[in-house]
Amino acid sequence: MHANATEEDVLLTPSEVAAMFRVDPKTVTRWAKAGKLSAIRTLGGHRRYKESEVRELLGGFIPAPREAAE
Template sequence: MTNHEAEPLLTPAEVATMFRVDPKTVTRWAKAGKLTSIRTLGGHRRYRESEVRALLSGTPGTDSMGQ
């Protein structure tokens, strides 16, 4: 088991709530490569909480949402 597997994962709806956008916008960001998604066995997208929080806080070294 790697560290990534133990990390909390967020649903598109949870990420959308944090950014105050529609969940479909979060999916578009993932398709555009602005946010890394993990696919569940059922094909649903999940997002690493640490990556989402870094983007939300504007931490240097992560992709900018305004590209």
């Protein structure tokens, strides 16, 4: 695990973060590459995201509900 991570940190997969924001998991990866979200790499090279940071970012971004076409 990353040096700054504590045992209390809950790590989320890109798919879990994507579901929270209602976006594609590749969008989450692009956010990480752009520095909007910090990623922790597993030993296998997979990205994981701190739940606390994701929830903080989510607080400033609340997706509008989609309306059905008339």
